Amino acid sequence: MSDAMTSSLSVRDARPPTFVSTIATISGRELRDALRSRWFLLYTLAFAVLGLGVSYASAASAGGGVSGFGRTSAGLVNLVLLVVPLMALTAGANTIASERERGMLGYLLAQAVGRVEVLIGKFLGLAGALLASICLGFGVVAGVLAWNGAATKPASLIQLAALSVALALAMLSVGLLLSTFARRTSVATGAAVFLWLAFVLVSDLGLMAGVMTFKLPIERLFAISLANPLHVFKMWSLQSVDASLDVLGPAGLYAQETYGRWLHLMFGASLALWTAVPIAVAAVFFSRRSTP
Amino acid sequence: MIEIDGLTKTFGRATVVEAVSLAIGAGEAVALWGENGAGKTTIIRCVLGLLRYRGSIRIAGLDAWRDGKRARQLVGYVPQELGFYDDLRVHEAVRFFGKLKGLRINDVDESLARVGLGGHGGKSIRQLSGGMKQRLALSIALLADPPVLVLDEVTASLDACGRAEFVELLASLTKSPGRATLFASHRVEEIDVLASRVVTLQRGRVTSDVDAADFVRRVGARNVLHVFLRGDRVTDALEVLNTSGISARRNGRGIFIAAEPAGRARALHRLEQADIRVEDFEIVPAPAAKETTP
Numbered sequence: 286m287s288d289a290m291t292s293s294l295s296v297r298d299a300r301p302p303t304f305v306s307t308i309a310t311i312s313g314r315e316l317r318d319a320l321r322s323r324w325f326l327l328y329t330l331a332f333a334v335l336g337l338g339v340s341y342a343s344a345a346s347a348g349g350g351v352s353g354f355g356r357t358s359a360g361l362v363n364l365v366l367l368v369v370p371l372m373a374l375t376a377g378a379n380t381i382a383s384e385r386e387r388g389m390l391g392y393l394l395a396q397a398v399g400r401v402e403v404l405i406g407k408f409l410g411l412a413g414a415l416l417a418s419i420c421l422g423f424g425v426v427a428g429v430l431a432w433n434g435a436a437t438k439p440a441s442l443i444q445l446a447a448l449s450v451a452l453a454l455a456m457l458s459v460g461l462l463l464s465t466f467a468r469r470t471s472v473a474t475g476a477a478v479f480l481w482l483a484f485v486l487v488s489d490l491g492l493m494a495g496v497m498t499f500k501l502p503i504e505r506l507f508a509i510s511l512a513n514p515l516h517v518f519k520m521w522s523l524q525s526v527d528a529s530l531d532v533l534g535p536a537g538l539y540a541q542e543t544y545g546r547w548l549h550l551m552f553g554a555s556l557a558l559w560t561a562v563p564i565a566v567a568a569v570f571f572s573r574r575s576t577p
Numbered sequence: 578m579i580e581i582d583g584l585t586k587t588f589g590r591a592t593v594v595e596a597v598s599l600a601i602g603a604g605e606a607v608a609l610w611g612e613n614g615a616g617k618t619t620i621i622r623c624v625l626g627l628l629r630y631r632g633s634i635r636i637a638g639l640d641a642w643r644d645g646k647r648a649r650q651l652v653g654y655v656p657q658e659l660g661f662y663d664d665l666r667v668h669e670a671v672r673f674f675g676k677l678k679g680l681r682i683n684d685v686d687e688s689l690a691r692v693g694l695g696g697h698g699g700k701s702i703r704q705l706s707g708g709m710k711q712r713l714a715l716s717i718a719l720l721a722d723p724p725v726l727v728l729d730e731v732t733a734s735l736d737a738c739g740r741a742e743f744v745e746l747l748a749s750l751t752k753s754p755g756r757a758t759l760f761a762s763h764r765v766e767e768i769d770v771l772a773s774r775v776v777t778l779q780r781g782r783v784t785s786d787v788d789a790a791d792f793v794r795r796v797g798a799r800n801v802l803h804v805f806l807r808g809d810r811v812t813d814a815l816e817v818l819n820t821s822g823i824s825a826r827r828n829g830r831g832i833f834i835a836a837e838p839a840g841r842a843r844a845l846h847r848l849e850q851a852d853i854r855v856e857d858f859e860i861v862p863a864p865a866a867k868e869t870t871p
Binding site for chain 2: 301391398402
């Protein structure tokens with residue numbers, strides 16, 4: 286092989302790729318792949334259009350002004366709760382399962398890469414795509430609202446976008462975990478949608494049923510809420526926008542009075558755990574499992 | 578260069594590879610031969626660290642599972658059929674996989690030209706034919722001259738013409754005095770051109786390990802020519818061949834022609850003379866005697 290073709294004459298002389306460089310190569314590839322994909326475009330468009338709709342509807346019902354922006358934020362929180370987890374869960378769930386199904390995973394893992402590097406690279410690449418999608422969505426909403434002279438609080442919007450990214454990372458991690466287990470894309474996607482429904486609907490209904498049936502004390506209700514990343518996002522966002530959790534009723538008041546300034550830390554820790562634990566479990570499983 | 582010792586692989590209760598031991602030195606090209614399900618691909622996937630296994634596999638002294646990344650750094654791999662990122666352009670694919678090997682590729686076009694893909698660097702992978710994808714995989718496998726080459730039935734997805742061209746390319750590019758090559762095949766013509774040794778597998782066990790020339794001489798004589806024709810020409814073809822003294826019988830859309838290696842060309846020539854177009858052909862073990870252990 287000639288010198289012109291590669292900077293090193295032989296792989297024996299080449300410096301083995303480092304952990305970081307392999308992750309960077311794979312995440313760059315994953316990011317480009319995601320940004321070119323239809324799902325990215327569709328979710329970003331849907332998020333931006335729905336965000337605009339929610340913003341206008343909220344502002345109109347409140348007659349504009351800063352209080353109107355509070356309603357807008359609440360509307361956006363609810364929109365994020367629906368769209369972002371679905372986007373992140375399905376993106377994560379599809380990535381490894383689809384490559385396995387198309388025979389690409391075996392070829393990739395037959396290269397000089399470690400499995401943990403592949404997993405982390407994919408996570409970071411998709412995280413970048415989700416970050417871009419969320420920022421674009423919020424950017425469009427902020428831009429159009431400002432263009433129309435509606436009241437906006439840029440700091441609140443940025444906070445909300447940052448919390449949305451944190452939620453997206455947690456859900457992406459869960460999606461990747463599903464992907465390492467699923468042999469087929471359809472199974473991975475189905476499991477992701479099921480989990481999304483469970484997080485969005487079943488947990489809310491379950492909490493309500495729990496409160497009514499078992500007369501759950503308020504501290505336990507709050508503890509259970511902390512275990513659901515969507516609830517955590519909702520509480521954290523409302524607290525960030527409103528500086529209080531009054532809107533959540535007695536549970537919110539209890540949390541505010543009992544934990545005060547520690548709430549931010551508790552919410553952050555919950556989302557951090559939801560991000561770190563699934564990807565760690567996925568890494569262990571993916572590293573030990575044969576690749577069919 | 579490759580040392581396999583007591584390799585055993587089970588899927589559930591099924592033992593697919595059992596106590597296989599094999600050593601491949603630098604400059605050797607070892608073919609794994611056997612019917613479908615004999616364990617050829619499973620051994621290759623174990624060597625690549627894709628499957629967990631019992632026993633030991635070492636590549637240049639590195640454990641294929643525990644030191645997988647470093648071991649695979651020394652391996653170029655061409656799969657049976659390339660599952661690539663379809664949206665990637667050809668030159669992007671070469672650069673991407675080169676980066677994974679720790680290489681900075683200065684001239685992708687030259688690398689592609691060696692495998693006959695010169696001028697195709699700007700195409701997206703989905704635009705490539707099966708044969709071109711295999712050439713791309715070979716180009717990537719040979720980046721920076723790896724000391725170990727692993728090929729898994731690389732011509733299985735190609736037509737007869739593509740097969741012949743690809744085997745010729747493999748023969749011209751893969752033979753190197755310092756390289757160990759392990760490949761799975763069930764085509765005698767590939768073994769004839771590429772292998773120095775042939776390891777025969779049956780139900781996951783090694784049944785013989787012989788010199789390639791000896792293997793080809795013994796097995797080649799027991800093979801038949803399988804010719805594919807248009808359905809309405811099969812009867813005519815049988816008549817032409819049988820009246821020429823060539824033993825032939827129908828097999829679905831094609832015919833089996835039992836002839837010594839030298840007689841196969843004569844059979845094809847007779848069909849051409851009779852204006853019967855051969856759509857494809859392959860040399861396969863005689864159906865009645867699939868046992869191919871010499």
